[in-house]
Amino acid sequence: MELRRTPLYPMHLxxxxxxxxxxxxxxxVEYKATGILAEHHQVRRKAGLFDVSHMGEVxxxxxxxxxxxxxxxxxxxxxxxxxxxxxxxxxxxxxxxxDDLLVYKxxxxxxxxxxxxxxxxxxxxxxxxxxxxxxxxENVSSRYAELALQGPLAEGILQSICDTDLKEIxxxxxxxxxxxxxxxxxxxxTGYTGEDGFELFTxxxxxxxxxxxxxxxxxxxxxxxxxxxxDTLRFEAKMPLxxxxxDKGITPLEAHLDRFVRLxxxxxxxxxxxARQKEKGPERLLVEFEMTGRGIPxxxxxxxxxxxxxxxxxxxxxAPTLGKNLGLALVKSxxxxxxxxxxxxxxxxxxxxRTGQGLFYRRPK
Amino acid sequence: xEIKANLYYSDDHEWVRVEGDLAxxxxxxxxxxxxxxxxxxxxxxxxxxxAAGDTxxxxxxxxxxxxxxxxxxxxxxAVNEALEEAPETLNKDPYGQxxxxxxxxxxxxxxxxxxxxxxxxxxxxxxx
Numbered sequence: 001m002e003l004r005r006t007p008l009y010p011m012h013l014x015x016x017x018x019x020x021x022x023x024x025x026x027x028x029v030e031y032k033a034t035g036i037l038a039e040h041h042q043v044r045r046k047a048g049l050f051d052v053s054h055m056g057e058v059x060x061x062x063x064x065x066x067x068x069x070x071x072x073x074x075x076x077x078x079x080x081x082x083x084x085x086x087x088x089x090x091x092x093x094x095x096x097x098x099d100d101l102l103v104y105k106x107x108x109x110x111x112x113x114x115x116x117x118x119x120x121x122x123x124x125x126x127x128x129x130x131x132x133x134x135x136x137x138e139n140v141s142s143r144y145a146e147l148a149l150q151g152p153l154a155e156g157i158l159q160s161i162c163d164t165d166l167k168e169i170x171x172x173x174x175x176x177x178x179x180x181x182x183x184x185x186x187x188x189x190t191g192y193t194g195e196d197g198f199e200l201f202t203x204x205x206x207x208x209x210x211x212x213x214x215x216x217x218x219x220x221x222x223x224x225x226x227x228x229x230x231d232t233l234r235f236e237a238k239m240p241l242x243x244x245x246x247d248k249g250i251t252p253l254e255a256h257l258d259r260f261v262r263l264x265x266x267x268x269x270x271x272x273x274x275a276r277q278k279e280k281g282p283e284r285l286l287v288e289f290e291m292t293g294r295g296i297p298x299x300x301x302x303x304x305x306x307x308x309x310x311x312x313x314x315x316x317x318x319a320p321t322l323g324k325n326l327g328l329a330l331v332k333s334x335x336x337x338x339x340x341x342x343x344x345x346x347x348x349x350x351x352x353x354r355t356g357q358g359l360f361y362r363r364p365k
Numbered sequence: 366x367e368i369k370a371n372l373y374y375s376d377d378h379e380w381v382r383v384e385g386d387l388a389x390x391x392x393x394x395x396x397x398x399x400x401x402x403x404x405x406x407x408x409x410x411x412x413x414x415x416a417a418g419d420t421x422x423x424x425x426x427x428x429x430x431x432x433x434x435x436x437x438x439x440x441x442x443a444v445n446e447a448l449e450e451a452p453e454t455l456n457k458d459p460y461g462q463x464x465x466x467x468x469x470x471x472x473x474x475x476x477x478x479x480x481x482x483x484x485x486x487x488x489x490x491x492x493x
Contacts, residue, residue, distance in 0.1 A: 029428065030401060036427045037402040228401070228428050294449075296405050296425050318404040318427060325405075347423065 006053035007145040007204035011211045015224045022227055023118040025054045030226040039229035040236075040320045043193055047151035048225035049214055052192075052199070053207065056120030056141040058113040058127065064134030069103060069111050071269060072130065074252060076262040080105045085172045085188050088260050090123070091270030095251040095277055099123050100242055102190060104174055112186075114146075116242045130269065145207030149214055149222070150197030150233075157218035158198055162187075166198075181213030192230065194237025194361055236319040238288070238328070238360035244299055244314045245286060245328060254282045254330060284311060285336035288359045289327050293352035295344065297327035302345040303335075303353075310335050313344060321361055327353070366488065367394045369460055373475055374484035375436035380460065381478060388437050389463040392424065395488050397459045400426040406452045408444040409465055415439065417474050421465060424455070437474045439467035 003026035012019060017028025028051075030036045042048050060069060070077050075088035084105055090098045099119040104112040115123045124139045131137060149158055159166050163179040164187070174188035183206045191197040202210050215222060231241070240246050245255045252261050253274055262268075263275050291297060297316030302309060316327030327344065335342060338357040343350035368374075373381040378396035382389040397403065405425035415421055415435050422433040443466040448455065454462050469475075479487060 035402050037404075232427060294405075294407075296430075298430065320427075 004054075006051055007207040008051040008053055008147075008211055011208055011224070012051065017224070017226060020227075022054070025117065027051065027054065028224075028226040029228045031224050034223060036226070036228035036232060037320050039223065039225045040232050042223050043151045043195060043225055043229065043233055044321050045152070047149060047153040047157055047197075047218055047222040048193075048229070049211065049218075049222055050148040050150065050225050050230055051146075051211075052148050052230075053145040053204075054117035055146050056115040056117060056123065056139070057144050057146075057201070058115065058124060059138045059140050060111040060113065060127075060135060061138075062109055062135040064132055065109050065111050068130075068132050068135045069113070070265065071132075071267060072127065073101070073103065074261040074268055074270065074274070075103075076265050077103055077105070077111075078265075082107055083174050083176075085174055085190055087172075089246060089252040089257060090126075091252065091268075091274065092248070093270055093273060095253070095270045095273035096248045097242065097246040097250060097252060098126050098248075100240065100246055100252075102188075104186075104188065106176065119242060143204070144201045145204045145210075147200045147202070147207070147210060147214070148191055148193075148197060149200065150191045150193040150195045150225075151222075152196060153218065153221045154195070154197040157214065157222055158187075161213055161217045169198075171196075180210060181217070183210045183213070185210070192239055193233040194239065194363055195233075196363070232317065232320055235315050235317060235328075236321055236326070236361040237363075241315060245330075250330065251277060251282065253277050254284050255286050281333060283333055284330050285333045286314065286328055286330050287336040287340075287355045288338075288357060289329055289342065289344075289353045289355045290359050291325040291327070291344065291351065291353050292341075295346040295351040296325050297329075297344045297346070297353065303329045303331055304343045304345060304350060305335055305340070307350075310342065316344075319361065322359075324359075326359055366398065367460070368481050368485050368488070370481040372460070372481060373436065373478035374481070374487070375434065375478055376487070377434050377436075379434060379436050381436050381475065382463070383472075383475065386469050386472065387442065388435075388439065388467045388469050390421075390435055390437075390465050390467060391463045392433065392455060392459055393484075394459045395491075396431075397456050400424060400429055400431055402427045403452045403455045406448040406455070406464070408446065408449065409441050411441050411444060413441045415441070415467070417471075424452075433464060435465070435467060436478055437467060437469050438471050439469040442466050442468050
């Protein structure tokens with residue numbers, strides 16, 4: 001199958017990206033001049049620019065738009081203000097996840113959803129299936145390019161070419177119709193790296209101009225960053241990734257996302273199953289662990305206790321900023337407490353690990 | 366991409382430097398480049414006997430896990446233990462950092478390996 005390309009494809013060639021097939025998209029895993037580790041440190045220390053145009057976007061409009069989204073997602077969007085963003089899982093009736101997404105509220109009759117690239121078609125079909133009167137849905141994914149500018153220097157760089165005071169955009173808020181280097185954008189203070197930063201949505205035909213304008217404005221402080229570092233950054237900051245920490249067969253409660261599951265809402269898809277699970281306590285839970293033996297934990301490796309299977313690694317790897325081999329594992333609840341000695345099976349051999357809490361990266365305030 | 370003239374090369378992008386009946390084995394510049402940032406090396410045990418093509422260790426980069434094979438048969442007489450603490454030196458100096466040393470049991474196997482010139486052509490083809 002022919003790979004899909006984002007509007008920023010010419011930039012990946014120009015900046016010498018190492019292109020890979022990422023779920024059907026031709027995207028850079030890293031740039032040849034830097035590589036994953038250098039790109040990771042660049043974002044933690046300075047700033048990095050990502051092409052995340054593969055993400056899906058859905059416009060939800062109409063009198064009943066709010067009621068519809070409220071039924072679709074597990075978080076409570078009724079208290080969301082105009083220009084505010086919220087994160088939420090979206091569940092099946094059995095509590096498993098269809099996806100996790102961001103809800104942008106433009107107005108009471110217009111919401112904008114940002115969903116995972118690989119789930120775009122599935123999510124849109126799910127939404128259409130549950131559509132109610134007074135709502136129109138549109139998959140507008142191809143109408144937007146999305147760039148992420150992340151890192152401690154992101155604000156200063158963007159401010160130098162932006163017509164809006166970025167200090168006025170707080171964490172998980174956005175502004176539509178902002179001009180960046182004269183290019184019309186929607187800017188939110190959101191991201192997937194554990195750093196301060198912004199995500200910018202713009203028209204595909206201006207995407208390359210915006211990319212170049214940001215790199216020029218941040219010359220010496222910003223570099224293009226590939227998907228490899230996007231994954232190490234999100235993992236090190238313990239941000240969930242659909243298909244790993246969340247999935248069709250994993251509920252948000254098992255992934256410890258309780259604060260995004262508002263069982264006090266009157267109704268939403270999956271509420272009954274999740275309320276039952278909350279009451280009984282999940283049989284499996286996500287737990288942090290650090291390798292104490294020599295080895296790197298990887299997704300899907302088995303976790304054991306005294307030779308017995310207790311679950312599997314959802315994400316794992318070398319955490320570059322912390323310099324440790326860390327993992328997240330979905331294990332039987334009795335082992336999901338800190339200080340538990342467990343084994344991770346690496347190439348058929350048990351390697352020692354210890355569960356913990358607060359092992360992952362948190363941005364210094 | 367650097368390729369040294371005085372070494373033997375395998376299809377799996379390993380190099381062999383011969384000193385008497387000892388074979389020093391490492392990974393090529395091409396291999397380290399394609400793996401990306403190397404963060405973990407698992408070395409074979411000294412005394413271990415291996416046939417040509419066997420897996421003798423593992424090299425892990427941030428994103429990938431790769432088996433390390435021996436291009437020749439023999440017994441491990443030494444390993445480069447410094448790599449356990451500093452695996453990234455494989456990225457910086459792939460030809461200066463051997464992974465293991467084998468006492469060859471069948472030096473004739475060297476004839477099946479590629480010369481630097483052949484390996485250069487092999488890599489160019491792989492890139493197409």
